[in-house]
Amino acid sequence: MTTAVTKLARSCEAVDQIHRIVAWVGDGKPVTPKGVLRPAELRRASEATGVPIPAKFRSAADVPRWHRLWSAAIATDLISLEMDAAKAGAPQEFIPETWLTAFTAALAANFDDEEGVAALHVGRAVLTALASGRVKTFEELAHRVWHDLRTDYHLDVGRLWSSMAYEESAAPQLTELLAEFGVTAGPWKLSELGKWALAEFVRRGDDLVAKEPYVAPGRVCQLKITLMDVSPACWRRVLVPSTTTLGELHWVLQAALRWDNDHLHGFTVGTRHYGDPAFDRSDEYETTVGEAFTRARQRISYTYDFGDNWRHDIQLERTLDIDEALTYPLCIAGKGPVPVEDSDHRTIPFDQADINRRLSSIPVEEDAPFDAVIEQIVVDAYGEEEQIGSFLTVLDDVLTFPAEASVLGHPVTVLELRYEDLLRGPFAVCQNSHGTGEITLTDVCFPPDTTAAWVHAAYRHFLGADPFPATARPDWHWPPD
Structure with a gap:
């Protein structure tokens, strides 16, 4: 030079x-x-x-x-x-x-x-x-x-x-x-x-231009998540490690906004689209939050349910040192009710404690350790019908009826589980203030901190669906001692 x-x-x-x-x-x-x-x-x-x-x-x-x-x-x-x-x-x-x-x-x-x-x-x-x-x-x-x-x-x-x-x-x-x-x-x-x-x-x-992540590993990102086009305004402020992948951020958003993960979703980062690679998008688990933001790009977006088109603006407000006294991800503020998914004008008020309970129960990694659980449950089953029946046997064992649950965000009481044929699949007999009905077992969401939620998450994973939030239970095994 x-x-x-x-x-x-x-x-x-x-x-x-x-x-x-x-x-x-x-x-x-x-x-x-x-x-x-x-x-x-x-x-x-x-x-x-x-x-x-x-x-x-x-x-x-x-x-x-x-x-x-x-x-x-x-x-x-x-x-x-x-x-x-x-x-x-x-x-x-x-x-x-x-x-x-x-x-x-x-x-x-x-x-x-x-x-x-x-x-x-x-x-x-x-x-x-x-x-x-x-x-x-x-x-x-x-x-x-x-x-x-x-x-x-x-x-x-x-x-x-x-x-x-x-x-x-x-x-x-x-x-x-x-x-x-x-x-x-x-x-x-x-x-x-x-x-x-x-x-x-x-x-x-x-x-x-292929530089290190804008937010280096070992830092925490303070994100403001705003649900667009709703009134009154609805936003949540969360802390996540910079190494959190967009796939993991999806679960944070689901918990923070009380969504049920029943629909497709996607992130837009600049001109790139991230989500499930099966739907012609870049893999959301291969890009971190620290990589998604740049000096000039302090905002990305997330869309959930391409029918109702719930759009979220995600702003990087600042970065922080890791606080060893805190558990991440963490919701630190918020305002405004969130719409109840697939409902007519009903809302859920902001509840920081409930959001943090949900955040503490989301999968930590893309591939939560469900394979070992599934293997224990279906090891002696022959064919798909018996495998499905094995999950029902385990859920019957870990549940105490009547059991607390929810369907599409609405609280229900599960009275019993039934399985009559493979075509229809297993279902739950549920009761709420409007009466009693039958709901496919796949759509029933148990409280995240229960064993039933963990087994049900493995069941959805077995079917190829995204698991509902559940606290990991690495020491759980079947059959019990």
Whole structure:
């Protein structure tokens, strides 16, 4: 790395503007839930920093130059997002490595690519084309870049570049970005800094954006979960370890919002969708909460029941040290009633103690130790009919009738269990204030801290359904001594 590269990195227009923005942010400025300045605040920022903005705009994220600089400042830790405010970070010298982080973040913001990998590929293709010395117009640049990226559809770079190539303001935005970061030295010519950036793009590849989890292991995430589109407002504040997977977070959400896990669900993290891989989603158990959030992305979403479409906003409010005196996950606050699942306008009031009881009973891992339980129950059974009958025998033994239970969130009393044929399957005779009826055993939910709940969870797991919450009983065995 030459002295010229270092000098160019420190003196480029973008770095100067970033420093002015950071100085203006100071001890804190309010931001929207998406982590950007509100329009009125952005106008004040523009006046104070000299960074130009258009007369009319909908959101700060829609002002290309400002959004690039803001994203670069966050990526380099010069600005941090905490709760609903942006704060200036510790001062640091803009060495080429810091500049490269800022430039990579600006590319991602320019191409609206939250993950940053596809934008990185576009940036590499642009710099490669400029390094050839054969590009004199934006049309020639578009042709060369498209030729370079045509096999990268798995990263969706084609969509990014197509939108760039056919949008009227695309060429000015891209040339402005390259110039303000000192990548170009005159029209269509790379500077020494641009040549160094290209070499780093080629040498390091996707590792430039494939960083460690935003929230490191050993930390706790304070999450605010808001159920959208309901009145009165309904939210819960929970603490979870940063290593909690999205699959495990699903169970936290089920407990915190009193859902019954009777429907499909999914997470949206940036442009990615997580859930059950069988439904063409990325595996929710392969991504942690600490990995789902980034410096710029402080919110993700969760949808439960794609029919009723219960949407949840999940905001990372702050991170904390682990408190050995606490048991995680933990609900620490909340407000507003939650709708009763599959009911007409009935609600359940916020009950922090009940939520924490449920949280203490959820499966700790994706594959709770049900296999050993199932093996003990069905070991002597021949065929599916006898296997189902074996579960009924065990439940009959561990239950004392009448037994407390619930169905779709409604309390019932189980009077007895019956099993007449495999086609119909086992069912429970249940009673509530409206009368007595028969409910399929699969849909009956026993109190999580009971042995019946543990056996029933194994039964649902055996059938291929998600188990209802149950306190693990690793020492339980069948038949009893």
